[in-house]
Amino acid sequence: MTLMPTSSRVLCRPFFERPADRVARELLGAFLVVRGAEGRVRRHAVVETEAYLGAHDLACHAARGMTPRNAVMFGPAGVWYVYLCYGMHWMLNVVTGPVGTPAAVLIRGVTGHVGPGRLTRGLGIHAGHNATPAARGSGLWFEAGVAVPPRKIERTPRIGVDYAGEWATKPLRFVVDPEKLPMINGGGSQARSRTRRTET
DNA sequence: GCAGTGATCATA
DNA sequence: ATGATCACTGCC
Numbered sequence: 001m002t003l004m005p006t007s008s009r010v011l012c013r014p015f016f017e018r019p020a021d022r023v024a025r026e027l028l029g030a031f032l033v034v035r036g037a038e039g040r041v042r043r044h045a046v047v048e049t050e051a052y053l054g055a056h057d058l059a060c061h062a063a064r065g066m067t068p069r070n071a072v073m074f075g076p077a078g079v080w081y082v083y084l085c086y087g088m089h090w091m092l093n094v095v096t097g098p099v100g101t102p103a104a105v106l107i108r109g110v111t112g113h114v115g116p117g118r119l120t121r122g123l124g125i126h127a128g129h130n131a132t133p134a135a136r137g138s139g140l141w142f143e144a145g146v147a148v149p150p151r152k153i154e155r156t157p158r159i160g161v162d163y164a165g166e167w168a169t170k171p172l173r174f175v176v177d178p179e180k181l182p183m184i185n186g187g188g189s190q191a192r193s194r195t196r197r198t199e200t
Numbered sequence: 201g202c203a204g205t206g207a208t209c210a211t212a
Numbered sequence: 213a214t215g216a217t218c219a220c221t222g223c224c
Contacts, residue, residue, distance in 0.1 A: 050219070052219075059219070060219090061219080064209090064210095067208075067209070068208085068209095069207085069208060069209085083207085083208090083219090084205095084206075084207055084208090085207095085218065085219065085220060086204080086205060086206080086207095086218060086220050086221080087204075087205030087206030087207065087218090088204075088205050088206080088220070088221075089205095089220050089221070091219060091220085093219085106219060108219085115220075115221075116219070116220070117220050117221060118220090118221080158219070159219070159220090160218085160219050160220070161219060163217090163218090164219095
């Protein structure tokens with residue numbers, strides 16, 4: 001009898017100890033796993049991420065040096081960086097790269113919870129997760145999912161970083177259409193929905 | 201389109 | 213101590 005039958009699927013430090021853009025891309029299709037207060041475990045496939053590359057990236061919180069808030073980004077990879085934005089919304093990031101490189105990946109969306117603030121609200125993520133490792137003991141971790149081929153990944157500039165000069169336009173946001181993850185969505189039985197966009 | 205919301209950080 | 217700044221969301 002095995003008590004930890006799925007341990008091999010938990011993403012651990014070596015996975016995160018790489019450049020943030022690589023981690024951001026490979027997290028698409030992985031599961032964000034959260035254990036609720038009653039011990040119930042829920043899995044959500046990651047569908048949207050953004051990479052923040054380090055001190056040289058003007059959109060990165062570490063671009064103007066270490067502060068009490070962003071200090072966790074300078075530490076080991078595979079640790080949560082959670083902070084409050086606009087006084088209301090918790091943002092969930094995971095630290096990437098070697099120690100001393102203040103890089104991270106913002107988790108912007110999972111199936112059923114699209115948008116960085118909605119995601120944390122829906123999953124109950126808050127300041128208590130900050131600086132804890134992405135591991136079972138923290139009640140919040142990643143597990144390997146399906147590999148999403150690069151062809152099915154859309155890359156765009158990051159959201160809400162217009163202040164960052166040329167770094168505002170670099171394609172460091174990664175998105176996959178949930179309908180292209182049929183294994184994850186329970187057989188792709190989701191109803192088709194079409195939204196007309198008329199804006200430029 | 202824009203107000204809400206409050207921690208964070210630079211400045212003093 | 214004070215004020216500007218937000219890696220956003222929801223309603224106008």
